[in-house]
Amino acid sequence: MDEKLSFSKYQGAGNDFILVDNRTGFFDRSDVNLVKRLCDRRFGIGADGLMLLQDIKNFDFEMVYFNADGREGTMCGNGGRCIVAFARDLGIIAERTAFLAVDGRHEAKIDEELVDLGMIDVNGTARDGAAYVIDTGSPHYIHFVQNLDNLPVYEEGYKIRNNDKYRKEGINVNFVQQESDGGYFVRTFERGVENETLACGTGATAAAMAAAVEYSLEGSLEIPIRVLGGQLYISFNRTGEQFTDVRLKGPAQFVFKGKI
Template identity: 75%
Template sequence: MSGKLYFSKYQGAGNDFILIDNRSDVFGPKDIDFVKKLCDRKFGIGADGLMLLQDIKNFDFEMLYFNADGREGTMCGNGGRCIVAFARDLGIIDSKTAFMAVDGTHDAKISASQVDLGMIDVQEVKQDGEAYILNTGSPHYVSFVDDLGEMDVYAKGYAIRNNDNYRKEGINVNFIEAEENGYLVRTFERGVEDETLACGTGATAAAMAVAVHNQLEGDMEIPIRVLGGQLYISFRKEGSYFTNVRLKGPADFVFNGEIVR
């Protein structure tokens, strides 16, 4: 395909994304190398991932997500919040929406730059040693630490993501530490293969790990601070079953641009 391709850049708590309105199939066939080039921070636009907003029956839109390595990814929570803001700015939705993603349907509410996104229920939390393993739309490893400010998250996250248990399928590695008013979380993301400023499904997984670790039950909201900002995760916990899961935080427009192919 040749010609101009228009895009928008959004970020949610420092997780940044390239968004393309693909309702007219302007993106064409999926091209791993092209997506990887666009996400490259030195030779492209630069982003943690790329999303296509597409038409789908019975929903406002479909979210198709690609990791920075060019491969189609699993659910991205901050990406989901950003595509809701993108849909609002395109005039597709007003203040509420229901859309389809790779892990199923999601609902969301948006007010100014704040997006409240419904996430999938979680029915199982496993352990790997003292770490918690769960899937919040993407697979996550959550480890409690007490030196997160000084930790080499890239080195430790890379080692866990590439060990014998997780090398083939990959896993997102989250480190969490208690603070005075909540928790700090830092994440090494598969697909980006680096630490990112935020991870929405990771923050959600970390909040659930807090509830399991502290044997909490019922309805709760847990503040999660990431390097790029503040997120809030709420849910109802009954045993190992999490329902009414919400991911709340900012989603901001950065700039528009065009690519000549």
């Protein structure tokens, strides 16, 4: 790409993303090196991921998500909230939207900088020893711990993500600590970024579901999830192993725009 690329930068609870309006289809989504360079924090713009907003029939837009390693990724919850804010700022939507992502249809509503995003239903959880394994649009490993502030998340997450079971496909590794207010503190090692991030929306969602199972919470629930970059709220209806009407709520904020 020789010409200049216009972009916008958004963040959701510290999870930061490059947003590109690709409704004309000019961006080469097969160019792994370009995406990787744009996401690089020293040689590019710097971000946990990059998203293309594209035209698609029967939806307001399509969300195409790339990890910082340049490869197309699975669903990103905080990215989904940020692209809703981007679509609003572009004038594509007003307060409500329905869009298509890699894991299917999502609907959302936005009020100022707060985005309430509908996530996919989850039917069943798995276990890996003491940990939970839950797919909320992306695969997550959830482990309950104590003293999370002092846990070496990069080292422990790296080991799990690269063990024999998960090395090929990768997995996001979440460490969760129960807090006194009924909420939970979550720190996440993300595949694709291959490092700890300040937030992970699908990870927070998976952690809330794991907490419901771990602590025998049933019915209509809203679970506060504190992450390094801020506060998220996860709500759903739980009946046994079924999680329906799943919502991810939190901030999505414009940071800056430019050309590169």
